[in-house]
Amino acid sequence: MARERVALWRCPSYEAKQVEAAVEQAVAALGGMPAFVRPGQRVLLKVNLLTRRPPEAAVTTHPALVRAVVREVQKAGGHPVIYDSPGGPFTRKSLEAIYKATGMAEVAAEMGAELNWDLSSVEVPNPPGMLFQGLRLSRAVVGADVVINLPKLKTHGLTRYTGAVKNLFGCIPGLTKAEYHLRLPELPLFSRFLVELAQLVRPALTVMDAVVGMEGEGPSAGRPRRLGLILASPSPFALDRVALALIGLKAEEVETTKIAAEHELAPPLEEIDVLGEDLAAVAVHGFTVPPPDGTSFRLFGRRLSPNSLKVVARWLKPRPFFDAAKCRRCGVCLRNCPAQALTLAGRRPDVDLTRCIRCFCCQELCPEQAVSIYRPALTRWFFRH
Ligand code: SF4
Ligand code: SF4
Incomplete structure (x- = not known):
């Protein structure tokens, strides 16, 4: 079987020429864009547009990278369509605001790329053996000839890391994402779902x-x-494995990569051809990552039984904390909480911890950054590194 390849290219800034050169060279190392896109194909660019924030906030895929990939797709004769279904309702009004704030509207206008406005969805059958017989995906994703995934490397309160695999969660439209969170409240199952x-x-x-x-x-x-890097690969699983090594995490420390490795989708690091930069030479030191969820751990070297775990977890599980000084009572978190665990009577939302599934959608989507993840002191002690 052919070895997986991940191109790892230096890109010191978002200056357009630097990004264009890095993207062009990284993709060329994998055979060039014509290896992935044929003339006339509709190419969906799955960017990360989590919420309405400007590019410098580092929350969303930077427009300079999107512009460089649009350019490569157009050179190969493809028709690029910029797509995401961000958190919250999937409406034309919310998309307009997000495309504008994140710089996507400007890229589309400058390059002649299309912005997706199709809000409809379609049920797609899954192969046997998967968690669900079928999944509800955006019609724009299903109707594309080719999908190119453009994630941003970030940490995540629930999954610890979000990159190539997690970015594809946005192929599920709008609030349907919240339904899947609710149906899969435990991280291992949710992660298996992301891999599938x-x-x-x-x-x-x-x-x-x-x-x-x-x-x-x-x-x-x-x-x-x-x-200062751009990574490219035909395999989202191999790419995540290399990205984790870059920030000092092992594959087994992030559930999606652990599951991908168990299913032989993500080969061991030494079996991946890393092209371009030397991984060890560009690795980042001291990259701060959230500790693992408090539902599965060892205490004094012994794995806790499910029952004792439940008791301990009640005390140790991280939970959302709402800062009254920052909260503007906009209600975004309430409307997007899949477990309907929030109420808003006072100066900030109240959370019912018996209902909360710790998906941290409230933290992801709060426009005021008023939500943080509170980890009790005992939890921090258990998970100290
Ligand atoms: S989304 Fe943020 S600002 Fe809005 S109500 Fe919730 S905590 Fe407050
Ligand atoms: S309160 Fe926040 S973390 Fe808890 S279920 Fe609702 S959105 Fe998820």
């Missing part, structure tokens, strides 16, 4: 924005961190 979704969507190519990533309280309230 990536297998179903099968992006032909992934180009990751790791020029400036996000560490700490990602995916929207963390700190921008300059890595």
Whole structure:
């Protein structure tokens, strides 16, 4: 079987010429865009447009990277369509605001690329053996000839890391995402679902924005961190494995990559051909990543039984914390909480912890960064590194 390839290219800034050169060279190392796109094909660019934030906030895929990929697709004769279904309602009005704030509207106008306005969805059958017999995907994704995945390297309160595989969650339209969160409240099952979704969507190519990533309280309230890199690969699983090594995480520390490795979708690092930069030489040190979820761990070297785990987890599980000083009572978190665990009577939302499934959609989507993830002192002690 052919070895998986991941191109790892230096890109010190978002200056257009630097990004164009890095994207062109990284994709050329994989055979060039014509290896992935044929003339006349409709090419869906799955960007990360999590929420309405400007490019410098490092929450969304940077427009300079999107512009460079649009250029490559057009050179290969393809028709690029910029797509995401961000968190929250999937409406024309919300898309308009997000396309404008994130720089996508400008890229589309400048390059003659299309912005997706199709809000409809379609049920797609899954192969036997998957968690669900079928998945509801955006029609724009299903109708594309080719999907190119353009994630941003960030941390994530639920999954610890979000990159190539997690970015494809946005192929599920609007609030249907919240339904899947609710049906799969435990991280291992939710992660298996993400892996299966990536297998179903099968992006032909992934180009990751790791020029400036996000560490700490990602995916929207963390700190921008300059890595100065672009990664590209035909395999989202191999790409995530290399990206994790870059930020000092092992495959088994991120559930989606662990599952992909168990299913032989993500080969060991030493069996991946890393093209371009030397991985060890460009690895980032001290990249702050959220600790693992408090549902599965060892105590004094012994794995806790499910029952004792439930008792301990009640005390140790991270939970959303709402900052009254920042909250503007907009209600975005209430409308998007899949478990309907929030109420808003006072100056900030109240969370019913018996209902909360710790998906942290409230933290992802709060426009005021008023939501953080509170980890009790005991949890921090257990998970200290
Ligand atoms: S916590 Fe954020 S999203 Fe929720 S009501 Fe307050 S400002 Fe709005
Ligand atoms: S309160 Fe926040 S973390 Fe809890 S279920 Fe609702 S959106 Fe998810």
